[in-house]
Amino acid sequence: MSRKIAGLIGGGVIGGGWAARFLQAGWDVRVFDPDPQAERKIGEVLENARRSAPGLSDVALPEEGTLSFHATIAEAVAGADWIQESVPERLDLKLKVYAEVQAACDAGAVIGSSTSGFKPSELQDGAARPGQIVVAHPFNPVYLLPLVEVVGTEANDGELIARAQEMLRGTGMYPLHVRKEIDAHIADRLLEAVWRECLWLVTDGIATSEEIDDAIRFGFGLRWAQMGIFDTYRIAGGEAGMKYFMEQFGPALKWPWTKLMDVPEFTEELVELIAGQSDAQSGHMSIREMEQIRDDNLVAMIRALKDRNWGAGKLMNERDAAIMASDGTVRHAEQLGDAPGPIVTGRRAVPVDWLDYNGHMTEARYLHAFADATTRLMEIVGCDQDYIAQKGSFFTAETHIRHLGEALLGQRIEIRTQVLLGEGKKLHLWHEMFEGERLLATGEHFLVHVDMATRKPAPFGEQIAGHIARIAASHAGLLRPEGAGRAIGAPR
Numbered sequence: 055m056s057r058k059i060a061g062l063i064g065g066g067v068i069g070g071g072w073a074a075r076f077l078q079a080g081w082d083v084r085v086f087d088p089d090p091q092a093e094r095k096i097g098e099v100l101e102n103a104r105r106s107a108p109g110l111s112d113v114a115l116p117e118e119g120t121l122s123f124h125a126t127i128a129e130a131v132a133g134a135d136w137i138q139e140s141v142p143e144r145l146d147l148k149l150k151v152y153a154e155v156q157a158a159c160d161a162g163a164v165i166g167s168s169t170s171g172f173k174p175s176e177l178q179d180g181a182a183r184p185g186q187i188v189v190a191h192p193f194n195p196v197y198l199l200p201l202v203e204v205v206g207t208e209a210n211d212g213e214l215i216a217r218a219q220e221m222l223r224g225t226g227m228y229p230l231h232v233r234k235e236i237d238a239h240i241a242d243r244l245l246e247a248v249w250r251e252c253l254w255l256v257t258d259g260i261a262t263s264e265e266i267d268d269a270i271r272f273g274f275g276l277r278w279a280q281m282g283i284f285d286t287y288r289i290a291g292g293e294a295g296m297k298y299f300m301e302q303f304g305p306a307l308k309w310p311w312t313k314l315m316d317v318p319e320f321t322e323e324l325v326e327l328i329a330g331q332s333d334a335q336s337g338h339m340s341i342r343e344m345e346q347i348r349d350d351n352l353v354a355m356i357r358a359l360k361d362r363n364w365g366a367g368k369l370m371n372e373r374d375a376a377i378m379a380s381d382g383t384v385r386h387a388e389q390l391g392d393a394p395g396p397i398v399t400g401r402r403a404v405p406v407d408w409l410d411y412n413g414h415m416t417e418a419r420y421l422h423a424f425a426d427a428t429t430r431l432m433e434i435v436g437c438d439q440d441y442i443a444q445k446g447s448f449f450t451a452e453t454h455i456r457h458l459g460e461a462l463l464g465q466r467i468e469i470r471t472q473v474l475l476g477e478g479k480k481l482h483l484w485h486e487m488f489e490g491e492r493l494l495a496t497g498e499h500f501l502v503h504v505d506m507a508t509r510k511p512a513p514f515g516e517q518i519a520g521h522i523a524r525i526a527a528s529h530a531g532l533l534r535p536e537g538a539g540r541a542i543g544a545p546r
């Protein structure tokens with residue numbers, strides 16, 4: 055299958071993030087950026103993305119696409135499915151870029167602009183094909199944060215907006231369609247309002263940059279990340295709900311709490327004051343170190359939301375399910391050939407929250423990965439949610455894990471499973487964990503089939519017995535794995 059192509063115009067902070075987003079979704083990416091440092095800068099963004107973004111998935115992401123750099127806009131956009139403009143925030147420059155892009159790109163391609171503030175009608179003004187241009191405003195880091203605001207005008211037909219959203223969804227993003235164009239869209243309106251008030255708090259000597267950051271990160275920032283503002287305030291109204299909340303706190307809007315409509319004068323003194331406070335707050339870290347802290351925290355937070363199947367975490371779970379449906383791994387025993395060898399029961403990258411103080415995958419996560427592989431094998435033989443609800447399930451009685459090699463952050467691991475015994479009510483599994491062909495660990499697990507009504511051992515149900523027997527018979531012809539049945543030796 056041919057890969058989709060993204061043509062990126064501008065490869066700075068945001069263009070680099072888009073490059074990583076598209077590449078990691080399996081797209082080929084072609085970049086035009088006149089900056090001779092662009093290749094190095096994008097390389098650094100990609101390095102960050104490679105260590106963090108795969109950790110958002112509990113399945114393996116598609117193979118990365120190919121990145122290439124081009125000397126002209128025409129070369130970068132020819133044949134592209136999506137063109138993303140991320141040049142500096144100057145309207146004249148953006149309009150000049152669109153003229154060159156449209157002279158060379160396919161008429162059916164989507165042209166997205168990363169603009170933080172311009173309205174799509176301003177971007178479409180004077181264009182050869184205005185209906186091809188939309189705002190696709192992402193958030194930094196583009197390779198981790200799913201939100202992208204999609205804004206169009208009447209010049210864009212509904213099909214184009216729908217297709218744009220579909221393609222963005224395919225890269226793991228959450229396209230929010232802003233139905234009515236407005237300067238700075240939805241999210242930047244909010245961010246700018248908060249930013250203005252922060253500037254006032256510093257200008258007026260009320261708080262330092264660090265104190266303001268503390269007020270956000272120890273409090274409402276955590277609430278916003280998982281529930282936004284309206285649901286948060288609905289809860290704050292207590293049982294009486296949103297109406298009561300508004301009646302109670304509405305009048306405060308008239309009190310002189312905020313100066314949201316004015317901006318403090320941007321004097322050299324204010325810039326120096328804030329830059330100085332920011333240096334005192336975080337000058338001991340490089341931007342690269344800060345990016346890694348930010349990325350690791352974001353991955354850990356989104357992964358926590360995955361466990362809760364909520365918000366950004368729910369989106370990532372849906373993406374995992376879509377990838378798994380088409381990643382070529384076996385989902386059901388009927389897909390196995392007549393004489394199946396070891397079965398691939400897991401593919402994923404090592405996420406940041408699986409590391410320990412030694413900087414490698416911590417021992418508990420080996421069991422986590424093997425337990426996921428066992429669950430996958432159970433699904434393959436037909437012990438799925440329906441079977442568990444109506445019939446039985448497996449309980450693990452004994453486990454023996456050997457740690458043979460280190461697994462590091464972002465490395466892709468694969469688990470292959472051999473059935474050593476599968477009869478009556480006994481299932482004896484042998485999992486091997488690889489990075490490439492390097493054996494990292496083995497997991498030997500003895501499971502007992504249980505009747506879920508009595509919670510006592512019971513023979514396999516008919517639905518699964520045949521599949522287990524067929525796999526076990528085929529696997530009996532494989533070599534018995536070195537290490538199977540081993541116990542920890544006596545100390546010398």
Ligand SMILES: NC(=O)C1=CN([C@@H]2O[C@H](COP(=O)(O)OP(=O)(O)OC[C@H]3O[C@@H](n4cnc5c(N)ncnc54)[C@H](O)[C@@H]3O)[C@@H](O)[C@H]2O)C=CC1
Binds near residue numbers: 088089140143169
């Ligand atoms: N930095 C941020 O937090 C965010 C920025 N944006 C938007 O993304 C766009 C780009 O911003 P940044 O990446 O932050 O800026 P940046 O300054 O990091 O990158 C801009 C890149 O465009 C290149 N460039 C300049 N003229 C060009 C041309 N004629 N053709 C191709 N490339 C050209 C520059 O060499 C540079 O690499 C802006 O519209 C901005 O509003 C959107 C979301 C967040």
Ligand SMILES: C[N+](C)(C)CC(=O)CC(=O)[O-]
Binds near residue numbers: 169192245
């Ligand atoms: C500062 N900014 C207006 C360019 C920010 C954005 O557009 C979005 C973001 O990532 O915060």
